[in-house]
Amino acid sequence: MSSSIIDPSAAPVLETESNYLTHGYSLWSWLTTTDHKRIALLYAVTITAFFFMGGAAATLMRIELISPTPLIMSAETYNKLFTAHGVIMVWFFLIPSIPATLGNFLIPMMIGAKDVALPRINLLSWYVFALGGCFVIATLIAGGIDTGWTFYTPYSTRFSQTTVVCGVAGVFVTGFSSIMTGLNFIVTVHRLRAPGLTWFKLPLFVWAIYATSIILVLATPVLAMTLVLLAMQRVFGIGIFDATLGGDPLLFQHMFWFYSHPAVYIMVLPAMGVASEVITCFARKPVFGYRTMAYAIAAIAAFGFMVWGHHMFVAGQSLYASLVFSFLSYVVAIPSAIKVFNWTATLYKGSITFEAPMLYALGFVGLFLIGGLTGLYLASLGMDADLSRTYFVVAHFHYIMVGGSVMAYFAGIHFWWPKITGRMYSESWARLGAIVIFVGFNLTFFPQFILGIEGMPRRYFEYAPQFQFLNVLSSAGASILAAGYVLPLVYLTWSALHGARATDNPWGAKGLEWQTRSPPPVENFDVPPRIPQRPYDYDPDAEEKAGR
């Protein structure tokens, strides 16, 4: 395999040929670019910075939790750390992660277009995102906020002594970046598909990003307005969330989760898209049940809007509302289950190899499976009344968001790295990274399921001594996980600077984006791409016989 990847004869040719990276070297050329590929890289750099900021907060928390009593910080600091961790990871890493980096880079290429439909709005969205990030950094410098990323009233409006309005403003501003990104993708997919590329020839990644974009466009404004009302209540002392003023604190939770539950699908649908691309490529097989997979994505996006109340089963919501939300939560689990089964079936009769992207993608499937199944506990009313808001919930959503989304993000980064940078990374280091992250992740978060079952609530600075063993185990796992996350940072940086030149299609993948050069030219394609008869047109039998 490696001999086919590294093609020394291609190197001098590539160096003279202009591509989007060599198109201009000045900082100015990057900051004023409307090239979707460059904007993707701007996003990638920004969210990587935020990822490590959020990770640093998590590291400090895990160190503190080694001891049931205060160890290195005060309760105030701890509360600010988990808030910073949540706000940064959710809005400044996970939500933009796959859509704004891989989505931006790949959507136009996968549909055979030169750019997104509205390139200037695309650039604007990055600036708005950066502005929101500035608010958050300003909040951190001003001491941080201690409300938790959920900003529940009345704590956030009347009782917290921290700079809540500044932090909320950051999230508010970032929302507009989400809306612009989503809007851009919707228009791009509708309008710019190459002639002959019909909806059911699109890669599932495009389907996933399209569905995600609809959620972004419809849910984010709700969050924006909710946060405006929250900030007004905090500043003017009047608002519809304050029980002492005739309002209703539960109303805030309804509005918040109306955005924040679909937001989970903003994070995980693109991850599913990445997994579908990677697994088919390394199994050399068309995805099992393409149409069902596409419909499942649409179903998840649609039903995802109707289950927000399952965050409020014990919050004083009416019994009948809870019954409906519980039922719908099970309904939304079905398309997720279909996806896992279909990925498994895709492996059947394949011709499987285990390069780093495939390891990450298989890791994604396993962890998403556990995250999804533990969601069944929390969708069940009687069970949720015991487990909600305990560490069981923490473990559950980390399995979905970190085990799921972050693993898939890494799978995608490794898969398209040769296309993005034109260089290869060290395969053995990358495989090691995938394994270390998988092991570290499970060691960190599996004990947290048990902690929750044993009754340890989340957001606890001090805890009963009986919980110490599992907390120490979790912290030990976190140290492995942290090392796992630093590994790709190191070897990928090295690869970007010194890696061997990549060929145009090192994995032999079938997507349109692989028909062009690595890195692609500014306008993506030197010659119009050939539109395949069907997506994922792999044939494992033929490839085996040809001795690929």
Place this chain on the structure above:
Amino acid sequence: MSHATEALLALPVAATSYANRVDGLFWALTGVCGFVTIGITLTIAYFCFRYRKGTRVDRKLPDLAAGKKRSREIEAVWIAVPFAFFLVFFGWGARLYYDYDDPPRNALEIFVTAKQWMWKVEHLNGRREINELHVPVDRPIKLVMTSQDVIHDFYVPAFREKRDVLPGRDTTLWFQPTVTGAYPLRCDEFCGTGHSMMIGTVYVMSQDAYGRWLASGSTAPTLVRLGFERFRELGCSGCHGPGSTLHAPSLAGLYGRMVPLTGGSFVRFDDGYIRDKILEPAKQIPAGYANDMPSFKGRISESDLLELTAYIRSLADTSPDVPQGNHLR
């Protein structure tokens, strides 16, 4: 290591019959989910091994049309089977939750006020405690809970139950302990700096011991008695008292009944209605009465409200003719 194995394996003690039912659901879910996790993982591992590149196995894919039909059939199976399981778990969990939504009528009422960062408990006879809750075994207990500041959550892992405690409204939680002992009580909704220290203990005692415990500290006046005093101090008796000439309803015998409202609807005269009436009297006007009652919002504490409610509730069995307060003597 025994400490470690204990930490790894032990569910908290199940101290109510409800908790045992939750545990049944838990183990069923864990069994099925564990089976599915292991099954799918093994399948993936098997496929990865058998169909790794270079093995001599049959890789011939069916032709397109046949393949499509076959995959539809397979997919129908793995849509239907999970859906059936989901329906079972939905129904099971919903049944538990539904059965325990309404407290039994004979439940012993205890009042809980949460504030940053403590639990204040008041028993019917006026006995108070902080961060401790004493209850008798084998009797249904109904907690009527409210918060003075932010949202808290009353969580007893041994009972497998929790309920948010909200400012400005009452929520209830009920349980029937079956095993005596001391069980941790935790706040399970983030409430600020002292969140993790907002903990306490629930003591489930034998009924005799509970009776002795209750009597031993009951030098304080009962909740109803305190409520009667508030009723006079705050001027409620001026209008609602039996001798009043003002046009306001007598409260005797009203509790638990349906009250007609201006505009033709009805409302049940219960704790929630009493609270609303005291804080926002104009919201629901009983038919035949003017909107004369002043709001007591901001003038009355949560514990005053609890006491007043307890007093008004105690009037449920009195007839309108008996002078109020007499039934206390």
Place this chain on the structure above:
Amino acid sequence: MSASAEAATRRANDSDSEVGLWVFLASEVMFFGLLFYGYTIMRLSHPQAFAQASAHTDVLLGSINCCLLFTSSLTMALAARGLRIGACRASLRLLAATWVLGFLFLAVKCYEYHEDIDHHLVPWGRFAFHGSLAAGERLFFFLYFVMTGAHAMHLIVGLGIIAVMLVGVARGKYTEDNCEAVELAALYWALVDTVWIFLYPILYLVHRP
């Protein structure tokens, strides 16, 4: 590339903006939708307070504003149509009329806010109501200011867009071959108008005999 092919390409590009604008409008509907949802919930829990408080909004000014905005919607639609059929001068006049009507709406709204402040209807600060319904009335006026404020902000943006269109049409930049921008502006203006159709009854006409 021939001139007609170029025009075709441009039209295709313009349609990108049209799809984009529709998506944006969907987003706007959710944005205002949340406010309407909040209003509904609050009105259900304070029906009398909302009825009484709404009696203190100035129904005359509200109605005048209705007339202004609905008329402006008509002129805007005609302006877009006019440009499409090549009546550039008429379109210019209609655009100017739209701008003036929109501006008048804002002027009336400002005057109304001024009156509200004079009557202590601003829920923060000294508030006119003290009765037992004050909490609900306060919430009504809070929502009144938030909702009309959000609407006014959209209107101001709309005025800016129409000003740009005015200059464009006057300079001959937008003609019958290139009128999509004006049509999109009209679409946006229709949203501003539609929101007001919903705001007017729930803020001015609750419980009015």
